[in-house]
Amino acid sequence: MRTAFLDTLYELAKADRRIVFVTGDLGFSVVERFMADLPDQFVNAGVAEQNMTSLAAGMALMGKVVFTYSIANFPTLRCLEQVRNDVCYHEANVKVIAVGGGFTYGAMGASHHATEELGVMRMMPGMVVVAPADPVEARAATRAIVAYDGPCYLRLGKAGEPNVHTGPIDFQLGRAITLRDGRDLTLISTGGMLGTAVAVANRLAERGVQTRVLSMHTLKPLDEEAVRAAARETGAIATLEQHSVIGGLGSAVAEVLAESNGERVRFRRIGVPSAFSERVGSQKWLEQYHRLDETGVLAQVEALLRA
Amino acid sequence: MTAELDPVAPLDAPAAPRLDAREVAYRIRRHCVLMTGNANASHIGSSLSMADLLAVLYARFLRFDAARPDWTERDRFILSKGHGCAALYAVLAECGYFPVERLDTFYQDGSPLAGHATHKDMPGVEVSTGSLGHGLALATGMALATKRDGRSERFWAMVSDGECDEGSTWEAALFAPQHRLDNLAVIVDYNKIQSLGRVEEVLDLEPLADKWRAFGWATREIDGHDLGAIDAAFAAVPFEPGRPSCIVAHTVKGKGVSYMEDKLLYHYRAPRGEDLDKALAELDAAREAAR
Numbered sequence: 371m372r373t374a375f376l377d378t379l380y381e382l383a384k385a386d387r388r389i390v391f392v393t394g395d396l397g398f399s400v401v402e403r404f405m406a407d408l409p410d411q412f413v414n415a416g417v418a419e420q421n422m423t424s425l426a427a428g429m430a431l432m433g434k435v436v437f438t439y440s441i442a443n444f445p446t447l448r449c450l451e452q453v454r455n456d457v458c459y460h461e462a463n464v465k466v467i468a469v470g471g472g473f474t475y476g477a478m479g480a481s482h483h484a485t486e487e488l489g490v491m492r493m494m495p496g497m498v499v500v501a502p503a504d505p506v507e508a509r510a511a512t513r514a515i516v517a518y519d520g521p522c523y524l525r526l527g528k529a530g531e532p533n534v535h536t537g538p539i540d541f542q543l544g545r546a547i548t549l550r551d552g553r554d555l556t557l558i559s560t561g562g563m564l565g566t567a568v569a570v571a572n573r574l575a576e577r578g579v580q581t582r583v584l585s586m587h588t589l590k591p592l593d594e595e596a597v598r599a600a601a602r603e604t605g606a607i608a609t610l611e612q613h614s615v616i617g618g619l620g621s622a623v624a625e626v627l628a629e630s631n632g633e634r635v636r637f638r639r640i641g642v643p644s645a646f647s648e649r650v651g652s653q654k655w656l657e658q659y660h661r662l663d664e665t666g667v668l669a670q671v672e673a674l675l676r677a
Numbered sequence: 678m679t680a681e682l683d684p685v686a687p688l689d690a691p692a693a694p695r696l697d698a699r700e701v702a703y704r705i706r707r708h709c710v711l712m713t714g715n716a717n718a719s720h721i722g723s724s725l726s727m728a729d730l731l732a733v734l735y736a737r738f739l740r741f742d743a744a745r746p747d748w749t750e751r752d753r754f755i756l757s758k759g760h761g762c763a764a765l766y767a768v769l770a771e772c773g774y775f776p777v778e779r780l781d782t783f784y785q786d787g788s789p790l791a792g793h794a795t796h797k798d799m800p801g802v803e804v805s806t807g808s809l810g811h812g813l814a815l816a817t818g819m820a821l822a823t824k825r826d827g828r829s830e831r832f833w834a835m836v837s838d839g840e841c842d843e844g845s846t847w848e849a850a851l852f853a854p855q856h857r858l859d860n861l862a863v864i865v866d867y868n869k870i871q872s873l874g875r876v877e878e879v880l881d882l883e884p885l886a887d888k889w890r891a892f893g894w895a896t897r898e899i900d901g902h903d904l905g906a907i908d909a910a911f912a913a914v915p916f917e918p919g920r921p922s923c924i925v926a927h928t929v930k931g932k933g934v935s936y937m938e939d940k941l942l943y944h945y946r947a948p949r950g951e952d953l954d955k956a957l958a959e960l961d962a963a964r965e966a967a968r
Contacts, residue, residue, distance in 0.1 A: 390822075410825050413821070415852065416848075416851065416852065416855075418845075418848035418851065418852070420810070420814065420844070420845035420848055421814045421817070421845060421848035421849045421851075421852055423814075424811050424814030424815050424817075424818060424845070424849070425814050425815070425817050425818030425821065425849070425852065426818060427815055427818060428804075428814065428815040428816060428817060428818020428819040428820075428821075428822070429818040429819070429821060429822040430818075431803075431804070431815075431818075431819060432818075432819050432822035432823055432826075433822070434822050436818075451808055451811075452811065452814075452845070455805065455806075455807075455808055455811060456804075456811055456814075456815055459805055460796070460804060460805065
């Protein structure tokens, strides 16, 4: 996803001199081409995320389309008030990019586990929040947020994730993508959990459970109609995210369902408990630890279907 | 509240004749006393300490056109110490950005004139501030974008001394010299009193000018109430090509009203009743004496 994002941004920036890439001293071995070829559109703000974010807002107010870039919680939580006051309150055309959503940097410890920032960014007034599922969505999301004039948050994974989408997609901010349809259950996934959602749907299909799978790449604005349709047409919804069950996709979907008078639906949020991980490990290991791997998700979905 | 002031042509165009900075400073102070007094609002001391600096900047140096607040080539003043906004609103009104009567709505229900600088529905206010440590970095980004585009606008940010406690102020202070932003100047309103005590007793900033120099800023210290000294310093900006400029302005909190001067209390207390009358009388007397 990181490579897909950077390659796409490089192409866009070559054609649009308004685009500026501001990094918080991160991107070794991947940002050098941008730095060398587009020096007037590249800024290394140093290890100073507050200044990075405010100066990005300042540049945006002068007409630039500014990307701030760092890993995990650094471009969001470290400088949250700058995101709120300088970017969002000024409706500045700043795109906050985080590499390493969820447990991408699992072994690096709790400081590097980005498991609350989707909820926090979702609360920022005027902020569009996007968490693409794979490199295909990451490319489309990058183009979409450049075309959109206003604050955006883009949560990326890392490098080397496989594509989940096997063909071209119709990517629109605020519009869920349906990967497969079904009448018994809907799995709504955001970010890099989409592959797991598809795998679980395949397992359920083997026993005759037809599962709708939605990629909810945009958490805000949420595709509320897709949520209501899933409730109405499938009767059961599980949300899937590498994020706290508080504040992220699960909360966003729950808010819609709670206000959808008359929709009776079984519902479960599958994600990370609101607690720090007591052990570190690879992303794969932490997914197992938090029952976010295929087996764990399948078990949680089966519990929902039995409810 | 402004009816008895002499009508003066607003500073409405770059080529317009400039107002007398002393008169502008008087008017800023008078507006601030009335605005905070009528609203029972905080921060009169912080507004008065910066009045002379603001008056000289707007009357003599800032390139703007009040009739065209969005004019691309205007210079930008960024009030980082957003709590001093009464003075900013006052100078903008005097410059013709909006009617002076609008100052009467300061702090009032439904008004855009918030108690910290806000740009919403407020022509001439470039950015909203209020949380300290944001403004210098915002101005730095503006200056960087402008420099890279080969444009000539200049950027003036005003920070408080208490604001120099904020790490983000020093993040920006590191960044601007690295990028040789000589189109950027910071004015430190060094009135020596912050929210809960004297600066030297809370977090001593001394040697403050040397700190800015050490960070790479071309720095001068001035008496922030000596209009001639302010004028000379602003005229010399940028102090060195290739470096951002820093003006450490030694000021007095509450300057111009005897009972407020150098008093922590007037970070909070508003002039009311007899105090209000006394403040206005002192400002008027000083104005007459200077004529």
